Structure formats: structure tokens, C-alpha cells
Amino acid sequence: MSKKLSLTTFALLASLVAPAAAQDIKVGTIFPLSGGAGPDGQTVTNAVKLVVGQLNEKGGLLGRKITVISKDDESTPAVGVSRANEMISEKVDLVIEGWNSPVTLAMQPILARAGIMDITAVSKSDLILSGETNPNAVRINSSNGFDAGVIAKYIVEKLKAKKVAFLTQNDVYGNGFQTAVEAEFKKLNFSGEVTMTEKFAFKDTDFRVQLTNLKSANPDAIIVTNSSNSSGLPAMVEQYRQADIKSTFVGAVGIMLTTVFKVAGDANNGIVSADIFFPDLPPFTSIPASTDFVAAYTKAYGVAPDKSAALGAAAVQVWAKAVEATKSLDRKTVAAAIRGQAIKDTVFGDVQFLPNGQMQPRYVVFKVVDGKNAKLEAIE
Amino acid sequence: MTVIDTSSPAPMSALRAAAVVVLIIVGFFMPRLLGGGSVAYSTLTTIAIFAVMCYGVDLVLSYLGEVSLGHTLFWAIGGYAAANLSVKYGLNGWSTALAAIALCIAAALFLGMVTLRTREFVFSLVTYAAAVVAYEIAFNWDAIGGSDGVVGIPALILPFGFATFSGLSQEDLWPVAFVLLLLTLGFIARFRRSKLGTTALMVQMNPALATSLGVDPRKIRLAVFVLSAPITGLAGWLYGYQRGYVGPDMFESYFLVLMLTAVVLVGRRILIGPLIGIALLIAQQNLLSLGGDWNKIILGSILAIVLILWPTGLVGLYRRFGKINSSK
Amino acid sequence: MNIAQQIINGIVLGSGYACIALGWTILLGVARLVNFAHGQLYMLGAFVAWYAITRLGLSYPLAIVVAALFLALLGALMQGAMMGLVMTQNLTSLMIVTLGLGYVIQGGSALIFGGNPHTFPGTLVRAKIDIGPLWFTWQDVLVLVVTLVLYGAVWWFTQKTRYGSVIRAVAEDSKLAGLFGINAQVVYLLVFMFECAAVAIGAALVAPRSPILTSMGFNEVIMTFVVVVVGGIGSIGGALAAGLGLGLFTAFFGAFVAHAYTTAAAFALMLVLLVVRPAGLAAK
Numbered sequence: 001m002s003k004k005l006s007l008t009t010f011a012l013l014a015s016l017v018a019p020a021a022a023q024d025i026k027v028g029t030i031f032p033l034s035g036g037a038g039p040d041g042q043t044v045t046n047a048v049k050l051v052v053g054q055l056n057e058k059g060g061l062l063g064r065k066i067t068v069i070s071k072d073d074e075s076t077p078a079v080g081v082s083r084a085n086e087m088i089s090e091k092v093d094l095v096i097e098g099w100n101s102p103v104t105l106a107m108q109p110i111l112a113r114a115g116i117m118d119i120t121a122v123s124k125s126d127l128i129l130s131g132e133t134n135p136n137a138v139r140i141n142s143s144n145g146f147d148a149g150v151i152a153k154y155i156v157e158k159l160k161a162k163k164v165a166f167l168t169q170n171d172v173y174g175n176g177f178q179t180a181v182e183a184e185f186k187k188l189n190f191s192g193e194v195t196m197t198e199k200f201a202f203k204d205t206d207f208r209v210q211l212t213n214l215k216s217a218n219p220d221a222i223i224v225t226n227s228s229n230s231s232g233l234p235a236m237v238e239q240y241r242q243a244d245i246k247s248t249f250v251g252a253v254g255i256m257l258t259t260v261f262k263v264a265g266d267a268n269n270g271i272v273s274a275d276i277f278f279p280d281l282p283p284f285t286s287i288p289a290s291t292d293f294v295a296a297y298t299k300a301y302g303v304a305p306d307k308s309a310a311l312g313a314a315a316v317q318v319w320a321k322a323v324e325a326t327k328s329l330d331r332k333t334v335a336a337a338i339r340g341q342a343i344k345d346t347v348f349g350d351v352q353f354l355p356n357g358q359m360q361p362r363y364v365v366f367k368v369v370d371g372k373n374a375k376l377e378a379i380e
Numbered sequence: 381m382t383v384i385d386t387s388s389p390a391p392m393s394a395l396r397a398a399a400v401v402v403l404i405i406v407g408f409f410m411p412r413l414l415g416g417g418s419v420a421y422s423t424l425t426t427i428a429i430f431a432v433m434c435y436g437v438d439l440v441l442s443y444l445g446e447v448s449l450g451h452t453l454f455w456a457i458g459g460y461a462a463a464n465l466s467v468k469y470g471l472n473g474w475s476t477a478l479a480a481i482a483l484c485i486a487a488a489l490f491l492g493m494v495t496l497r498t499r500e501f502v503f504s505l506v507t508y509a510a511a512v513v514a515y516e517i518a519f520n521w522d523a524i525g526g527s528d529g530v531v532g533i534p535a536l537i538l539p540f541g542f543a544t545f546s547g548l549s550q551e552d553l554w555p556v557a558f559v560l561l562l563l564t565l566g567f568i569a570r571f572r573r574s575k576l577g578t579t580a581l582m583v584q585m586n587p588a589l590a591t592s593l594g595v596d597p598r599k600i601r602l603a604v605f606v607l608s609a610p611i612t613g614l615a616g617w618l619y620g621y622q623r624g625y626v627g628p629d630m631f632e633s634y635f636l637v638l639m640l641t642a643v644v645l646v647g648r649r650i651l652i653g654p655l656i657g658i659a660l661l662i663a664q665q666n667l668l669s670l671g672g673d674w675n676k677i678i679l680g681s682i683l684a685i686v687l688i689l690w691p692t693g694l695v696g697l698y699r700r701f702g703k704i705n706s707s708k
Numbered sequence: 709m710n711i712a713q714q715i716i717n718g719i720v721l722g723s724g725y726a727c728i729a730l731g732w733t734i735l736l737g738v739a740r741l742v743n744f745a746h747g748q749l750y751m752l753g754a755f756v757a758w759y760a761i762t763r764l765g766l767s768y769p770l771a772i773v774v775a776a777l778f779l780a781l782l783g784a785l786m787q788g789a790m791m792g793l794v795m796t797q798n799l800t801s802l803m804i805v806t807l808g809l810g811y812v813i814q815g816g817s818a819l820i821f822g823g824n825p826h827t828f829p830g831t832l833v834r835a836k837i838d839i840g841p842l843w844f845t846w847q848d849v850l851v852l853v854v855t856l857v858l859y860g861a862v863w864w865f866t867q868k869t870r871y872g873s874v875i876r877a878v879a880e881d882s883k884l885a886g887l888f889g890i891n892a893q894v895v896y897l898l899v900f901m902f903e904c905a906a907v908a909i910g911a912a913l914v915a916p917r918s919p920i921l922t923s924m925g926f927n928e929v930i931m932t933f934v935v936v937v938v939g940g941i942g943s944i945g946g947a948l949a950a951g952l953g954l955g956l957f958t959a960f961f962g963a964f965v966a967h968a969y970t971t972a973a974a975f976a977l978m979l980v981l982l983v984v985r986p987a988g989l990a991a992k
Contacts, residue, residue: 038823680811
């Protein structure tokens with residue numbers, strides 16, 4: 001009896017003395033987990049879970065364990081808003097979100113009003129970083145402005161194209177990228193000309209009409225902006241080859257994701273594009289944080305991580321470093337430690353953030369040499 | 381409950397009036413009764429706004445007997461009016477609401493006039509096509525937002541002369557949503573007893589009788605359709621302020637299927653039917669969500685099963701089991 | 709050369725539109741039923757065909773047959789469930805029911821087949837034909853040939869056979885046909901099964917052009933509405949002409965005006981026609 005009593009007493013005392021930081025830090029992810037973008041959203045979520053797991057193995061953050069709550073926004077803004085409200089009620093400390101820009105734009109003000117730190121991993125709209133309804137915004141993926149620079153530079157200086165055409169996805173993302181590239185052409189005093197612009201809808205899967213027009217214009221390069229990596233883009237690549245178009249296929253930054261290689265295989269050979277992360281190209285092959293991540297991700301999920309996974313991983317790493325530096329989870333404090341600052345040792349290497357929250361990208365321009373195996377060769 | 385009420389509205393008994401007042405008071409304080417947290421406020425505000433959205437479709441479906449597949453058009457007009465006019469021109473809530481109502485009436489008049497002589501299912505097809513065309517326009521017209529929509533919708537400002545209401549958070553907007561819901565319910569209640577409402581029912585139940593009495597079914601359909609548009613439009617208007625962001629996603633079938641399911645679920649021509657319906661659906665999606673795919677299956681199944689097995693909705697089912705005289 | 713290639717493109721696109729629209733126009737013409745699950749049925753047809761090829765190891769032609777049979781069976785189940793509403797000619801409820809069933813098919817397919825894109829092996833989409841500077845694939849030829857054969861067969865069946873006149877009788881006036889001993893229920897069931905089988909065939913032929921996703925469907929069949937309305941509801945020859953015509957319109961409007969607005973333009977045209985010439989659709 002006395003043993004029991006002392007046991008109970010001990011338990012009582014222990015519970016009083018034990019730190020209340022048995023309370024975990026909660027990281028929420030809101031990405032599409034169903035529907036057409038489901039596999040992509042799953043990739044990013046998996047990367048987040050992996051990095052959080054690595055952090056927990058090293059003792060967590062601020063001495064506390066991190067748990068991940070992942071939710072599905074179904075690529076629908078109205079649903080994303082509901083999920084954001086749920087995150088608020090579950091008192092998460094961070095939300096990593098954003099595959100589709102409209103969903104991000106809908107969720108941001110809600111998270112901002114609730115004072116929850118919000119990092120946009122993938123969505124590319126410029127509006128995400130502008131406007132007063134989303135102060136302290138942070139975005140990992142590159143923006144159209146910077147992307148346009150690297151593509152324009154390749155066309156003007158490397159390819160030295162005389163005639164250029166655009167095959168552009170008809171929405172703010174595609175049109176914005178084209179406008180940015182044309183502006184860069186002016187800045188670089190491009191001596192060639194833009195002979196033709198063909199447009200298509202995101203959901204389109206048949207492009208013969210546009211490709212026929214482009215073929216007859218016979219430019220040196222066709223700049224393609226198509227973010228439908230699961231259906232439209234692979235189909236476009238195959239039809240491009242079927243139409244026997246000789247112009248160089250120059251893809252906008254970041255469109256050549258895993259599914260494009262898997263589906264279009266060798267039709268991708270010869271495509272030139274650029275991106276901000278590669279599991280098997282320098283400089284990433286010599287960045288320890290990057291190779292560690294690639295190895296761990298491959299081990300856990302059986303495939304090498306692509307840029308989307310890297311974005312998810314970096315989101316966690318950037319936030320974790322800011323939290324450790326400021327010893328705080330407060331939105332304003334953490335955001336201030338990221339915006340305009342340098343963060344070391346992410347999967348992208350040492351990165352610099354602009355004052356508006358945009359992570360500065362470092363690009364590698366590549367050519368596809370073996371599409372079936374996604375083998376790329378860096379240019380210059 | 382007979383389907384066609386007597387022509388002179390029965391005076392509400394004092395007891396009934398008291399009950400309604402109590403319900404209103406309880407309803408207003410519902411978020412606080414449910415804990416007062418942000419989720420309570422946001423969920424209930426969303427339910428209120430979506431319920432008003434559904435009542436627009438309810439008006440056409442329950443009283444006219446036709447399906448409007450284009451009410452997302454009015455929902456979007458309301459949202460876009462609120463967004464563009466407040467962000468670009470700084471207009472206050474009254475102005476944007478008035479614009480939303482006017483635009484919805486204009487659009488409904490146009491659609492109604494052009495379908496004046498067509499049959500019901502052509503009317504549905506036309507409304508569907510109109511929503512598709514409007515979506516394409518909204519998606520491509522950068523001046524009103526384009527594919528990314530309009531961000532940064534400011535707080536809802538409603539000047540009252542002696543004071544100005546400014547609402548940004550869910551807690552602030554709840555009273556507005558609640559009042560909008562009450563106004564809609566009151567409107568529908570009046571409509572049911574009005575000449576137009578009873579005539580519409582007669583046209584639905586017995587078109588031959590209606591024509592023999594000199595009623596033009598086409599004009600009735602036009603009038604009811606035009607009346608229903610600003611209801612959904614005002615819901616979209618408030619949704620714009622609540623979400624702070626408006627885009628072409630307002631046209632998505634997600635809202636259409638919600639509207640239809642909420643209206644048929646509980647039963648037609650029951651005043652608070654759509655409200656209960658939408659509350660159940662939103663509660664399932666937010667609190668008992670089984671994932672995007674299962675939610676679709678649930679929503680679609682409810683819609684199909686209710687219409688196939690219990691066309692009179694849950695209330696009809698209850699009546700059949702409760703052996704109460706059912707309405708025909 | 710550009711014009712010639714665009715004409716070929718137009719015919720290719722148009723034969724696809726016509727193929728997918730055949731079942732829908734028959735269903736609408738005979739049973740006055742607007743099947744809003746058409747897009748999801750298209751998606752399911754494509755996935756069943758893909759499943760038959762990649763998981764059951766069947767050949768492509770056999771897979772097409774399997775898809776048609778599977779969807780016809782599903783159609784029978786759906787129609788059986790809706791029969792009560794069909795017999796009371798409750799068109800509005802029927803439309804909403806198909807909308808709901810479409811949602812169920814979408815969610816169910818996503819659960820069964822997942823969210824990843826898939827491609828069809830064993831089809832002719834990569835078998836190119838080059839005639840000088842012009843090009844198309846053997847798959848395009850297949851789509852055109854099958855479409856023409858299907859349309860011919862359906863036309864011959866409805867116009868030249870006894871069973872066909874039974875169907876036309878039910879389409880004209882189901883109650884009157886009932887007086888002559890024709891069981892309208894059976895006719896409606898068969899027509900709905902045909903619609904599902906036809907869209908499955910259309911899907912198995914056209915979908916291999918690009919990777920298939922369980923979220924697809926709406927975009928792929930959206931032209932169907934326009935084809936059916938422009939061609940005249942229930943008119944077989946009209947649907948074929950309208951399908952090919954719309955294909956050519958898409959090619960030329962896209963080539964010389966603005967491809968982004970093709971859908972809006974086609975729908976606007978349909979709206980105008982619905983209003984100005986609601987042939988057979990005017991209120992009684």
C-alpha cells in the first residue's frame with residue numbers, strides 16, 4: 001500500500017516538475033493531396049516530413065519535438081481556406097503551403113490575421129509577396145522576374161538566336177513570364193526578333209494547332225511556358241517531336257519535373273531549361289546539406305527528390321534556422337530573421353532572402369541528354 | 381402543411397413569434413455558445429454566407445421547379461463587384477452591395493429574356509453555358525483580376541450615418557452574415573406567401589391550370605429567376621470580404637454541387653431546409669473530412685441518393701416513417 | 709502548307725469531338741436526359757482501357773471492348789437506379805442526379821487509380837504518317853475511321869431496322885409508343901448503356917494522345933455540349949457534321965485568331981443557337 005502511495009506521489013510530483021514543453025512544436029502543411037496535383041503536393045509534404053524527422057533526431061527545435069500536421073487543399077481555394085482555419089484552431093506554429101497560386105492567395109490573409117508564420121513553398125504568383133494583407137510573407141520558389149533573366153540570357157548570349165517564338169500558358173503565370181522575358185530582351189539589347197506568340201490553356205492536352213503555326217514560322221528557339229507537368233507538358237513535348245519541329249525547345253524555369261521525364265522519356269532529349277535544384281548536378285553535388293537530403297529522401301521514398309521536394313525541405317530548414325537564431329516562434333520575429341537575411345546550410349546551399357521575402361535563386365541551365373533516365377547536362 | 385398557402389397570410393401567433401425571436405437570439409450568440417474560438421466564428425460565418433448562396437438556387441428549384449446551373453455566375457458577380465470596386469475605387473460596402481445587386485439583376489434579366497421561350501432543360505443548359513463563358517471571360521480579363529484574381533480586399537465598411545461599421549475579422553463579419561441570413565429568410569418567407577410565390581408554385585404543379593387562369597409561365601420564370609440572382613450575388617459579395625480574395629475559382633463546380641445538395645437534402649419548400657442542409661455539409665467537410673476523394677463521393681452520393689430514393693428530402697422520409705400526412 | 713496541315717488538324721480534332729458526342733446526342737434525343745456525368749465516364753473509360761492493357765495484359769483492341777462493356781454495365785446500374793425519375797420524366801432531378809453520380813465516379817476513380825498520370829502503351833499514337841510536309845498519326849486515322857463506322861452503324865440501325873424505329877418511336881412520344889406495346893423502360897436502359905459504351909470507346913481512342921489523370925474529364929468533353937446543340941439534338945448526321953465543323957473551327961480560330969478564346973467562342977455560339985434556333989426545344 002505504501003509502495004502504491006509513494007508511486008502515486010512520485011507521479012504527481014513528477015508531473016508538476018516536468019517541463020510543460022512536453023508540448024510539441026506543430027508544423028502544418030497545406031498542399032493538394034488529391035486531384036491532378038496530388039502527387040506533386042505529396043512530394044513536397046514528404047520532403048517536409050523527412051526534414052522534420054531529421055531535426056527531431058537531432059533533438060528537435062528549442063528542445064521540443066516537432067510534429068507535422070498535413071492537410072489537403074484539393075487545389076480549391078475555398079477548401080484551402082477551411083484547412084487554414086483548421087490549422088489556426090489547432091494552434092500550429094508554422095504553415096508551409098502553396099502549390100497553386102489562387103489557393104495561396106486565398107489562405108494568406110487568413111493566416112496573417114491569425115498571426116501564424118506562413119511560408120509559401122512553390123506558388124509563383126508575384127501577388128504573394130506584394131500587398132498589405134500578407135505582411136511578413138516568405139517564398140522559397142523563384143519568381144518569374146528572376147526566371148526570365150536566366151532564360152533571356154541563354155537565348156541572347158548562348159544560343160544567339162535571331163528568331164524567337166513563344167508558346168505560352170494563358171494565365172498570369174505564363175503571360176507574366178513572357179512579359180518578363182521580353183523585358184529582359186530589351187535590357188540585353190537583343191538583336192533578334194520575337195516572330196510569333198501562341199497560347200494555350202493550362203488544361204489543354206492537344207497542341208497541334210499551335211505547333212503547326214510555330215513550325216511554319218521556323219524560329220531558332222521556342223520558349224515554352226507550361227506548368228501542367230502531369231498531363232499537358234509531357235503531351236506537348238511528344239507532339240513537338242512528332243511535328244518534327246527543329247527549333248530548340250527552351251522550357252521556362254522549373255517546368256521539367258519528374259513526371260515530364262517519366263512520361264515523355266526520350267522525347268525530352270535536346271530540351272534546354274533551367275532550374276534551381278538538381279539532385280545530381282553541381283553545385284548541389286558538392287553541398288553537404290544537399291547530398292544528405294538526396295540520400296535520405298531516396299532511401300525513404302525510393303526516388304531521387306526533385307525541385308519540389310527541395311522546396312519543401314528548404315522551407316523547414318530556413319524556418320528552423322530562424323527559430324534557433326531568434327529563440328522565438330512569433331511570426332513577426334521569425335519572418336524578420338528570414339526576410340533580407342542570409343540563411344546557411346539549406347539543401348540549396350547558403351541562401352539569401354530579399355527584403356520582400358523572396359529567396360534568391362541560383363540557377364543551373366541544362367540540356368536534357370537522356371530523357372528516359374532524366375539525365376541532364378549543365379550548360380556553361 | 382399544404383403546398384399552396386391561403387392567399388391571405390395567416391397572422392403569426394404570439395407564441396410562434398416569441399419562438400422565432402428566441403431562435404434569432406440563440407442563433408446570433410451561437411459562435412459564443414460554441415466556444416467563441418476563431419473556428420466557431422469562421423465556420424458559422426461561412427455557413428451563413430453559403431446558406432444565403434443556396435437560397436438563390438432554392439428559390440428557382442423549389443418554387444419554380446427548374447434547375448439553374450448558372451448561379452455560380454451571380455455568386456462570382458457579387459464577389460468580383462466587392463473586390464474590384466473596393467480595391468480599385470475604395471467604395472464602401474453599401475456601394476459595392478448595390479453594384480452587386482444591379483449587375484446580378486442585369487445578368488439574370490439577360491439570361492432570362494433569352495430563355496423565355498425554351499423548355500426547362502434548355503434553360504438549365506443555357507445557365508450552365510453562361511457560367512462557362514463567364515468563367516472564361518473572368519479568367520482572361522486581366523482588368524478585373526485575370527487568372528490570379530484580386531487580392532487585398534479591404535475591410536467591409538458600412539457607414540450608418542451615426543457610426544461606421546468596419547469589419548475585417550471573422551468575429552466582425554459574423555453579425556453582417558447573420559443579418560444577411562435573417563433578411564434572406566424573411567424574404568423567402570414573404571415570397572412563399574406572395575402572389576408571385578404562389579403563382580410560381582401553381583405553374584410548377586399544374587401548368588395547364590395556370591395557363592387557363594391566364595398566367596404566363598414564361599414571365600413567372602423570368603421574375604423568379606431575376607429575384608433569385610441578387611440573393612446569391614449578395615452572398616458572393618460578403619464572401620469576397622470574408623475571404624479577402626476573389627478569383628475565377630468562384631465559378632467552380634464545387635459551389636454549384638454544394639448549392640444543389642443543400643437544397644435537396646432536407647426537402648423542398650421548407651424554409652430553413654437549405655440552411656440545415658448547408659450546415660450539415662460544411663460540418664462534414666470541416667469536422668468529419670475523410671479526404672478530398674471521399675468527400676466527393678459523399679457529396680455526390682447524397683445528391684444522387686436523396687433525389688432517387690427520397691425526392692422529398694429527409695423531411696419527406698421522416699414524414700413517411702412518422703406516418704404524418706405527407707404533402708403531394 | 710500551314711493551311712493544309714491545319715485542315716488535317718481540324719479533322720483530327722473534329723473526329724474526336726464527334727466520337728465523344730455520339731452517345732450524348734442519342735441519349736439527349738431519345739430520353740431527353742442530360743448526362744452530366746459524361747466527363748467522368750470518359751475519364752473512367754480511359755482508365756479501364758489503360759488498366760486492361762497494363763494490368764490485365766490485354767491487347768489494345770480488346771481493351772477498348774473491355775472498356776465499352778464495363779461502362780455499359782455501369783450505365784445499366786446507373787440507369788436502373790434512376791429509372792423511377794426517368795419514368796416520371798423528372799428531367800430536372802435527373803440532371804442533378806447525373807451531376808452527383810459524376811462526382812461519385814470522380815472520387816471513386818481517384819481512390820482506386822490514384823492521382824498519378826498514366827500513359828497507354830500499345831496504341832498507335834506514336835505511329836506517324838508523313839505526306840510531304842504534312843503529318844498525322846495512325847491513331848488519328850483510327851479515330852476517324854471508327855467514328856465514321858460508328859456513326860454509319862448507328863444511323864443505319866435507327867433508320868433502317870425495326871429496332872431503330874422502336875427507339876425513334878419512344879423518342880417521339882414515349883406514352884404513345886407504350887400504347888403500342890413498346891416498353892420505354894427497356895429502350896431508355898439500352899440507350900443509356902449505349903451512351904456509356906460509346907463514350908468509353910471515344911475515350912479509349914482519344915485519351916491516349918496525352919497522359920490520363922483521374923481529375924480529367926470536364927475539359928475533354930466540354931465541346932460535346934456545343935457539338936450536340938449545333939448539330940441538332942438527336943440528329944446523328946448533325947452531330948457528325950457539327951463535330952467535324954467544330955474541329956475545323958478550333959483549328960482555324962486557334963491558328964488565326966486566338967486559341968485561348970476558342971472555348972468561349974464556341975460556347976457563345978452555342979448560346980446564340982440555343983436561343984435563336986431551339987429546334988425541337990421550344991416550350992410546348
